[in-house]
Amino acid sequence: MDFIGIGAQKAATTWLHHVLSEHSSVTTNDTKELNFFTANYDRGYAWYESCFADAPPGNICGECSPTYFFSSDAPRRARAYNEDLKLICILRDPIGRVFSNHLHEIRKGHIAPSTSVEAGLAQNPAYVQQSQYKTNLENWLQHFDRDALLVLFSEEVAANPDESYDQICEHLGLSAREGSEAISERFHENITYRNKTLQKSLRFGGDMMRSLGMGDGVKKLKTLPGLKQMLSMNKQHLNIMVPPPTSETRERLANQFRPDMEFVAELTGRETLPWSTWSDLRPADAEQKG
Structure with a gap:
């Protein structure tokens, strides 16, 4: 390995x-x-x-x-x-x-x-x-x-x-x-399915085709208008259905993860990180220094 x-x-x-x-x-x-x-x-x-x-x-x-x-x-x-x-x-x-x-x-x-x-x-x-x-x-x-x-x-x-x-x-x-x-x-988006039996059947068929070396065929099938629309209509996006953390929870977690983010910034030699949680903490730091 x-x-x-x-x-x-x-x-x-x-x-x-x-x-x-x-x-x-x-x-x-x-x-x-x-x-x-x-x-x-x-x-x-x-x-x-x-x-x-x-x-x-x-x-x-x-x-x-x-x-x-x-x-x-x-x-x-x-x-x-x-x-x-x-x-x-x-x-x-x-x-x-x-x-x-x-x-x-x-x-x-x-x-x-x-x-x-x-x-x-x-x-x-x-x-x-x-x-x-x-x-x-x-x-x-x-x-x-x-x-x-x-x-x-x-x-x-x-x-x-x-x-x-x-x-x-x-x-x-x-x-x-x-x-x-x-x-x-994009893989493994946080989605669920309206008809789980349909999704299970489609996934089984796709896995079977991949096992036979037909992975490219699976990708092409997903682009067919009828199948593409059916797949889309069967999806439910959980990040829309489930409420995100409350502002109080976000603040608590941001402070809890502060050492972790600072460590990552130092480890990677970066002054900024592409995270909103990091950006939210920076103005507060600047205000405290001022």
Whole structure:
């Protein structure tokens, strides 16, 4: 194994998996989240490497599992496996990530759609833990050199995916930049479906076609006017249906995540971060200094 995408959850890791899987010099597994260094570590190195047994000679191999980011064990285990692993981490506005995490739990059916963000925060400590960037990144940097870690921002991936893709290729030593149909695609939007049976059937058919090497055919089918309209009408966007955090919750979380954002800014050598939570704190800082 040559690289792993370590997270964070709800921060474009699915995009990362897809763009790398389309590069001719990269081999990924069909299953995006192998979770080897967390849930599947007991299966051993042989199982892990068997997931990439079809890699052509000369290809680099890797996978993306967001559970690695906030795991206390994954960095140590990954280092023991290969001290030369390249790491890719994509971060997101910490409060935006918390809200998306909440929508994800609703979409998965783990909690009721009527559950407020505040109730979700009270019930699930992982909401906050996965946005504690300082603690989680320091844990990884205890086991890997800073040069091994590429930090990107999901907001910049969305705004300029080609530039982010180039940074990834450079980090992994991929000399030839290749175009990818997935570069401009958005994956795993927080949506639910009016007719879940229909969506399940369509997804099963799409997965079957992909397993037969007909991935391009799936993409073309999605563009057909009738099917495209049906897919669109079946979607319900959770970020419209579910209320966002209250202003009081946002203020509390912003202050709680301040050390994490300052750490990220220092780590990446940036004076500004592409996060509204960061921007909201800066005027207050300037006022206090004045």
